[in-house]
Amino acid sequence: MKWKVKAVAVVVGIVLIGSAAYSIYSVYAENGRITGENKSLTTQLSEKNAIITNQQKRIQHLAELETKHIRELDNAKSEIDTLRADVTAGRRKLRIKAVCPVLETTSSSSLDDATAARLTESAIGNYWTLRERIVVANQQVLGLQEYITTQCLIN
Numbered sequence: 001m002k003w004k005v006k007a008v009a010v011v012v013g014i015v016l017i018g019s020a021a022y023s024i025y026s027v028y029a030e031n032g033r034i035t036g037e038n039k040s041l042t043t044q045l046s047e048k049n050a051i052i053t054n055q056q057k058r059i060q061h062l063a064e065l066e067t068k069h070i071r072e073l074d075n076a077k078s079e080i081d082t083l084r085a086d087v088t089a090g091r092r093k094l095r096i097k098a099v100c101p102v103l104e105t106t107s108s109s110s111l112d113d114a115t116a117a118r119l120t121e122s123a124i125g126n127y128w129t130l131r132e133r134i135v136v137a138n139q140q141v142l143g144l145q146e147y148i149t150t151q152c153l154i155n
Helices: 002-089 121-152
Strands: none
Touching (some): 002 121
């Protein structure tokens, strides 16, 4: 009967050793799977971080472009305002090439009677408005060209 107990003990021991070996193998296999997954996720994270860094650089560059063009636009508007003030104050004259029809009158007229061609106040205001709009449109075009060159044509 002692040999039966020994046989059962040996069988139980073999089963325990087998279970332990299987458990160790399972942990080892799971560790390998998790390690591979970790490497994959680390690679993905690095790629995403590189994309984010690139986007941040592009956003910073766009902010610098915007600041540059806003500064240039403000300078141009300031120059127009200065010119407008100078014309209004009489320090400068607004000259626009124009052709004026000559009135034929029967009375004798001399050069002293001729009046200089003068723009109406609304025409002068329209001139300054157009000049400002041209500057704004020019800055918008320059900004879009620079955006396309630096952002759209990168790759």
